[in-house]
């Protein structure tokens with residue numbers, strides 16, 4: 001393939017975020033090169049649980065997530081490729097009255113923001129609707145049935161195919177080694193296949209590795225590579241429709257579109273590490289939590305476990321926009337475990353910022369400068 | 385020739401693999417994610433090496449150049465109830 005070494009934008013990272021930004025930039029007529037160290041999607045974009053929600057516990061994240069969820073609903077139609085989105089809903093199970101109270105107060109905020117409401121379910125209704133639940137210790141639930149799940153591989157392919165159609169060069173197995181800065185401006189990306197030059201900007205959408213690349217340009221971003229694990233079982237007839245969240249131990253279970261039960265759980269081994277090594281403790285912990293919540297799972301066969309990253313920031317919110325220290329260098333990372341669902345809106349807003357110079361107010365609070373300026377985004381309610 | 389199945393768990397045929405390679409999917413990871421090969425009960429133990437060979441032939445690679453996806457636990461299916469009742473040593 002004849003490929004050019006120079007373009008308006010170079011994006012580092014061929015995950016869903018890099019591809020969404022590339023797609024939106026190309027739609028605005030810009031030329032774009034995406035460099036991906038391994039295969040497209042090889043980071044967390046193929047390792048996630050594939051859920052999308054609008055309900056976060058602060059205004060800024062809820063607004064961004066709702067804008068993105070609306071785009072997720074119609075993404076398949078817009079991209080001409082079925083992304084397999086289904087509104088399965090989220091069901092949070094609460095074990096403490098104060099969490100239920102916190103949820104009630106948060107429902108007011110979501111209402112003010114125009115986000116579709118879920119509703120509180122009492123224990124009787126939980127028993128009626130979800131006979132598979134063990135309700136011992138549970139004081140109530142919150143069901144948000146406008147949230148849902150997509151197929152992550154289908155979404156990645158949908159963006160990728162559209163990028164190619166629009167002339168974006170997506171280079172797999174090309175690693176960005178260093179950002180070249182000349183007189184305070186990021187001008188190129190050094191790779192084993194040579195220097196790639198950017199006329200307008202370089203965007204780091206490299207998941208947790210964004211921090212390492214930013215450092216080569218003298219920029220320090222507080223993003224930690226927290227390893228997170230997940231596991232799946234054999235497929236079963238779909239019975240567990242919503243994503244069921246056990247807020248006591250921060251674990252969840254749900255069925256994928258083909259019926260596998262996907263489980264995850266927080267563990268003490270969710271530590272910063274570059275390794276995708278799985279742990280033996282994780283499946284024990286996730287199974288214990290979710291078999292307690294859904295006893296019938298005890299008979300279901302586990303097939304696979306894997307690990308990915310939560311690219312985590314001090315306030316658990318993403319880092320989006322230009323860095324202050326170097327001109328022409330932008331980042332979209334630090335999604336702290338919910339970046340896939342945000343990719344549709346983030347791609348669009350980043351492209352507007354880069355190509356039109358318009359900082360969308362919904363994206364503005366997530367600026368990289370907020371850590372230095374001490375403007376962290378507050379989490380109003382922390383559950384789990 | 386009739387239908388040739390290359391992934392028994394997910395019912396994927398030789399023809400489907402060939403078509404995907406022609407479309408440009410030249411990585412076992414992409415074939416796995418597009419066609420579902422290796423995602424069933426055997427987790428690729430029966431099919432991935434076969435599909436690697438088909439990919440090599442169709443795309444003109446040397447088989448040694450094909451990267452296999454990571455094999456992960458468990459080696460065979462285990463009921464969740466067994467895990468749930470296992471002793472968990474605190475980390």
Ligand SMILES: Cc1cc2nc3c(=O)[nH]c(=O)nc-3n(C[C@H](O)[C@H](O)[C@H](O)COP(=O)(O)OP(=O)(O)OC[C@H]3O[C@@H](n4cnc5c(N)ncnc54)[C@H](O)[C@@H]3O)c2cc1C
Nearest residue numbers: 013015017037043044045048049051176207308339340341
């Ligand atoms: C177990 C688990 C469950 C999750 N569940 C959900 C969920 O339900 N919903 C949700 O929205 N999110 C979820 N997430 C988070 C989600 O996966 C991520 O936020 C999202 O995929 C981030 O996309 P990305 O494109 O920013 O990063 P990635 O997909 O990680 O992509 C970054 C890419 O950059 C490449 N790269 C890195 N360094 C370089 C370099 N030097 N040169 C070239 N390329 C480079 C990497 O190879 C990688 O492909 C989950 C994550 C995990 C681990």
